[in-house]
Amino acid sequence: MFNYHFQEGPEKTLVIVMAGELDTLAAQPIQKEIELYKGKNYEKVLFEMSNLTYMASSGLRVIFYAQKNLGENVKIEIKGAKELVAKILQISGMSKYVTTVP
DSSP: OEEEEEEEETTTEEEEEEEEEEOHHHHHHHHHHHHTTTTSOOSEEEEEEEEEEEEOHHHHHHHHHHHHHHOTTOEEEEESOOHHHHHHHHHHTGGGTSEEEO
8 A cells, every 4th residue: 555645845845755665556646746846946855755665666766757857956855764765775876866864
């Protein structure tokens, strides 16, 4: 089971809260919703992952998709990634391009 929602945070931040297992089927609607936020000049996209228990490679695609579609200079931040998800970010090399916070 996978749940997510978007909310606008302070200081030009888009927050994407995710819970459950992020697989290919779950990633598709997130990417479509990201498109609704194009052109809003966000400075940061915060992926809140403290309740995410699994992330397939399609989850990495969602992160890249957000950066590509919400602006070249948008900062991507990952918050609360559990050990398994953090390991996927590290092994994939994604941790070089995003900021992770507890």
